[in-house]
Amino acid sequence: MLGTASLIGWILSKLLKDPKQQEVVANLNSRTNAWWVMVVTFFIAIGLGRKGSIILFCLVSFLALREFITLTPTTRGDHRVLFWVFFVLNPIQYLLLAINWVSLFLIFIPVYAYLWIPIRNAIAGDTNDFLARTAKIQWALMVCVYFVSYAPALLDLHAPGYEHQGAKLLCFFVFVVQISDVLQYVFGKLFGKHKIAPLVSPNKTVEGFLGGIGSAVALGASLYWMTPFNPWQAALMALAITLMGFAGGLVMSAIKRDRGVKDYGVLIPGHGGMMDRIDSLCFAAPIFYHLTRFFFVH
């Protein structure tokens, strides 16, 4: 798929002479290139197995946290709490996954970490803006660590007749989320006319939304064989994933506007950073995990 995309991108860059079109092609090409990097890393992790994937996502969370916290106006008073967030809470969440302690994995952050953060902050003693600062750190932990950790958690979902095939489920999920992003962008560029939320994200259009989601759902349905779902179930799951993905992108855009930033970081050239890549994934992962678990895992 990526090979086709790269080929198309190369052909387009030779054919289109108009500078504006060239800019779009350049954007697509740099996205494709950055995607190659991610896919290769992904396959390495899958090759390394379950533990490798867990470590990979822990690293993804670390990088996302770093970007997110850098953009959040934390103060000196938050320094100690942030130490806990970066070096204790993030690794523990993934460790719980690694040792398969699912019940604790599901509540560690929303219950224990959520309580520890304001407690540690209160002990640190800075009461300036206390609630806002606490809430921002809690939010960072939820989005960058908790929600992202649901992706490798997919590896452990065993449906009847679909045991130990979690790797395929994870691939299905990541593919649907990201192809939906790309297709929304493409449809938006080709047919986009009516903006959805111009103040939040000026690039999102109704045409892009419908075309992108529609085609991603169709592609997801066609991949039903990778999953424990039949084709129409796969389509519905893909719909849930893509809608939440869109929502995630919208929310993170709103946060970026609030902070006055266009791209979260400059980690991956052409992409603007880890947060921009996982903004769809982090909203979709928990929903997909719980839907699959509720309906298909007994």
Place this chain on the structure above:
Amino acid sequence: MNPIASTLQLFTGVQARWMGCAPEPTQRIYFANHTSHFDFLVLWSVLPDKLRCNTTAVAAKDYWMKGPFRKWLALKVFKVALIERENVTRKNNPVVQLKAVLDRGSSLIIFPEGTRSFDRQLHEFKSGIYHLARSRSDVDLVPTFLDNCNRVLPKGEFIPLPMLCSVTFGTPIRLQPKETKEEFLNRARLALEECAKL
């Protein structure tokens, strides 16, 4: 490839922005804003290898000589020039010490504010930079702005946090003939403020 520099770069994800000059191995004096003891580490790690091996950073003797671990880091690992801040006499005058570093051919990293500032404001520059500029008027002075280092290791903390830092290198300046100390210090400070806006 220095493993410590690479680790620091990965930890802080630091971006080098060479806006006013290029990363060439010419002898320069990099003067930067001072917000944290982590400052020179970030600046040191972001220089390309060819530049880093011939650049000496300045660090406060009263902080880095405390305890065997810090001493080892300062002298053996980062190979800084430790200067006296509290009791400056003729014998341990930092300007003399730094002139010797320049005479060796090494580039220099200095922090003209003299002490770490809590806020984003640039404090008054101490006069050391003026004396160095006067004694070696052939060396470019590059204003270097460090962003976010105060959040990595704020004053009073000892565990660094991974925050995205950036280092902006501005347009070099030199001491003009007939420029007084006050005029030069003001001009240098303005250059650094400009750099922060780039």
